[in-house]
Amino acid sequence: MTSATDFVHQPFTLWGTGDQIEVHAAFLAYGKDCPNTVEVVFTRHDGSDSCSSYLVARAVLAAGLVRPASDGTFTVGPHARPDWLIVTLPMGEQARGYYADAVVLRAFLDATAQLVPMEVAA
Numbered sequence: 001m002t003s004a005t006d007f008v009h010q011p012f013t014l015w016g017t018g019d020q021i022e023v024h025a026a027f028l029a030y031g032k033d034c035p036n037t038v039e040v041v042f043t044r045h046d047g048s049d050s051c052s053s054y055l056v057a058r059a060v061l062a063a064g065l066v067r068p069a070s071d072g073t074f075t076v077g078p079h080a081r082p083d084w085l086i087v088t089l090p091m092g093e094q095a096r097g098y099y100a101d102a103v104v105l106r107a108f109l110d111a112t113a114q115l116v117p118m119e120v121a122a
Helices: 057-063 102-115
Strands: 007-016 022-030 035-044 051-057 069-073 073-079 084-091 094-101
Touching: 007 035, 007 073, 007 102, 022 102, 035 057, 051 057, 057 069, 057 073, 057 102, 084 102, 094 102
Parallel strands: none
Antiparallel strands: 007 022, 007 094, 022 035, 035 051, 069 073, 073 084, 084 094
16 A cells, blocks of 8 residues: 555555456555545456546445445445445446455555545545
8 A cells, every 4th residue: 555645645446246257456645635536446357458447435435344335336345245345336338346355445544544534424
């Protein structure tokens, strides 16, 4: 995790939940200048070598560690395995589900809270 006085970047991997092996290299980006928002950036597997990004409320990511939470078309919530999350992203005309590492997200959110404290929703 890269941390400076004004920003935090964290590599983050998304694994497809379907039958096909699909792994997306991603990262989480946070800056003090926009304290309530996290950018989720990931590579696309459409042959274009392009990236997609979503702006997600930091509070939604934090809530998603303990219960399903949504920020529009982006959803995140706990998996049956305690160290995993299910993340749903809009991909074209349909939403796609991915597994993500809850430990990585928790460490990222802790680092953002060092920059700008966050109230935890009950």
